[in-house]
Amino acid sequence: MKTVLTPRGVRRVLARHPWVWRSDVVDLPPKPGIYPVTGKRETLGWAMVNPLSQISVRVFHFGDTGDPLAALWKNLDQALAYRIGAYRADPEAGLRLAFAEADLLPGLVIDSYARHLVVQAHAAAWEPLLDELARRLQETLKPHSILARHDSPVREKEGLPRYVRPLAGDPPETAVVGEGRIRYQVNLRAGQKTGAFLDQRDNRIFLGREVEGRGYRRGLDVFGYQGLFALQVSPHAESIEVIDSSAAALVAARENAALNRAGNLTFTEANAFDLLRERERAGEEYDLIILDPPAFAARKADREKALRAYKEINLRALKMLRPGGLLATASCSHHVSEADFYEMLSQAAADAHRLVRIRARRGQAWDHPLLLTVPETHYLKFALLEVLA
Ligand code: SAH
Numbered sequence: 584m585k586t587v588l589t590p591r592g593v594r595r596v597l598a599r600h601p602w603v604w605r606s607d608v609v610d611l612p613p614k615p616g617i618y619p620v621t622g623k624r625e626t627l628g629w630a631m632v633n634p635l636s637q638i639s640v641r642v643f644h645f646g647d648t649g650d651p652l653a654a655l656w657k658n659l660d661q662a663l664a665y666r667i668g669a670y671r672a673d674p675e676a677g678l679r680l681a682f683a684e685a686d687l688l689p690g691l692v693i694d695s696y697a698r699h700l701v702v703q704a705h706a707a708a709w710e711p712l713l714d715e716l717a718r719r720l721q722e723t724l725k726p727h728s729i730l731a732r733h734d735s736p737v738r739e740k741e742g743l744p745r746y747v748r749p750l751a752g753d754p755p756e757t758a759v760v761g762e763g764r765i766r767y768q769v770n771l772r773a774g775q776k777t778g779a780f781l782d783q784r785d786n787r788i789f790l791g792r793e794v795e796g797r798g799y800r801r802g803l804d805v806f807g808y809q810g811l812f813a814l815q816v817s818p819h820a821e822s823i824e825v826i827d828s829s830a831a832a833l834v835a836a837r838e839n840a841a842l843n844r845a846g847n848l849t850f851t852e853a854n855a856f857d858l859l860r861e862r863e864r865a866g867e868e869y870d871l872i873i874l875d876p877p878a879f880a881a882r883k884a885d886r887e888k889a890l891r892a893y894k895e896i897n898l899r900a901l902k903m904l905r906p907g908g909l910l911a912t913a914s915c916s917h918h919v920s921e922a923d924f925y926e927m928l929s930q931a932a933a934d935a936h937r938l939v940r941i942r943a944r945r946g947q948a949w950d951h952p953l954l955l956t957v958p959e960t961h962y963l964k965f966a967l968l969e970v971l972a
Contacts (some may be wrong), residue, residue: 585613585619586632586640593622596642599666599956601630601684603640611639615707615742617651629654631708633687635742641689641706643934655688656719662686663723666950670724675761677769679781679950680724685960686952691740693720694777696758696769699727700969701777702750707741716752730771732778747772752873759842763788765814767839774835775808783812783875783913785948786965790911791815793942794871799909802871803897805855810836810848812873812911817845820871824849826858857891859899872900873911878962881918886923889916894927894934901935901970909942910968917962921946932968943967 588596598674601622605611615633619626620640629644629651644654662681663670669678674697681693690706700720700903704713717729727871729751737873738745744803757768762784769778790812799820809832817823817840825836825848833850840848851858855876874896885959900910914924923942932939946953947963954960 585621585622585626586611586630587629588640588647590622591639593627594643595619596627599645599954601642601687601689601957602638603630603958605634605913606636608639615710617655617708619647619651631706633707633741635707636740641684643689645685658687659716659719662688665952667723669730669950670695670698673761675759675766676781677762677781677784678777679761679948680953682960684957685954692777694759694779694781695724695726696771696778698724698726699758700724700726700769701771702729702731703733703735703777704731705735705737705741705743710743713750721751726752728754730754732772751771755772760928762811763791763815764818765791765811765839765843767809767811767814768835770835770840773831775832779811780808780875782915782947782951782963783965786913786945787812787815789943789945790816790873790967791819794819794909796827799870801869802873803869803900804875805859805900806875806877807836807873808832808875812875813848814839814843814845816871816873817843817847820847822847822849823871824851826851826853826855828852828854833855855896859896859903863899864904867903868905869900869903870905870908870921871911872904872908874900875911875913876915878916880913880918883918886916886918889919890923890927891920893924893933897928897931898935899938901931901937901968904937904970906970908970910939910970911965912968913963913965915963919958919964920958921961921964925966928966928968938971940964940969940971943968 586612591595611634626647628642630640630642692703800824802820804825813823879892945965
């Protein structure tokens with residue numbers, strides 16, 4: 584049984600993109616599984632295939648192989664080898680051990696929170712391999728526990744059941760992770776994504792260092808989730824207000840503030856768009872604003888709308904910053920390119936009549952690698968901007 588691609592599908596695989604859409608597939612096996620992918624004749628690669636999914640083909644091995652499963656497990660070994668030094672060096676680390684297609688592990692995310700692993704395997708072909716996956720993770724990493732967080736609605740698109748179940752050990756409700764100067768609690772069973780946003784980890788630590796000794800008065804951590812940016816900067820500010828629309832997020836943020844004895848954080852449940860508009864109208868001023876919104880462009884068609892939304896919040900933030908103030912701003916929509924992002928920021932600065940210096944242009948944390956030929960892997964933009972005048 585094999586998967587036959589259209590000429591366009593063939594070109595895509597030859598150009599080393601692992602995803603082929605259903606419209607670029609001529610012939611599909613009836614059941615999800617691991618199959619060779621071909622053009623007219625020769626095998627171009629091996630893939631996790633799912634006839635129910637829009638992304639029908641997810642290649643994990645380019646070229647032919649006599650033992651596709653061995654090739655898949657080799658990709659896992661390589662992903663773990665890339666992170667094992669950091670994993671062993673710090674028992675409290677929050678680390679991404681597998682980043683899906685960027686590690687040639689289709690749809691597979693494995694995050695480690697102080698050596699409690701959380702797995703999300705959102706490609707159907709993983710389902711029968713989960714016990715073997717857990718066995719291999721135990722052998723290499725000796726984690727305290729492994730939990731499958733298979734509760735995301737995206738699984739329904741793959742025709743997969745939704746459940747949360749331990750794959751090894753006895754996963755606790757929460758784990759305490761160390762990140763630079765702070766520690767935070769992760770809700771392994773119910774936190775957003777796998778529990779935290781590790782892609783921003785290095786940016787949070789970076790920002791904490793950048794603000795050292797500057798003595799900021801007022802800060803806003805907008806889209807703050809469990810308060811991690813706020814905690815990294817809190818020793819260097821008089822007060823930081825964490826804003827999120829989710830009450831559960833702010834409960835977690837309060838607990839994390841207590842864990843770090845950060846008495847200068849306040850918490851406001853609000854829609855960020857409304858809150859920024861009201862604060863700007865009221866003439867409020869700040870020394871530091873963090874904007875870390877969710878992906879506004881989930882689909883390509885949403886790109887323009889998303890850019891307007893990004894511009895709105897960045898414009899309001901820039902208007903409220905005092906000279907010398909900092910804006911840490913991010914976008915995690917891969918449909919908004921790095922060029923789009925900086926163009927949007929330039930327009931916001933111009934409209935706000937602010938002279939703004941770029942102090943840092945950054946991206947996702949090192950354990951979320953990028954593939955040149957797979958733009959989807961390159962999704963997080965992070966800029967640190969300083970308002971000069
Ligand atoms: N900065 C966080 C991650 C933020 S994720 C960190 O470093 O861990 C984005 C957050 O924005 C989520 O917590 C979500 O609840 C919140 N959110 C989404 N839409 C929002 C809105 N319109 N107003 C305020 N918060 C929103």
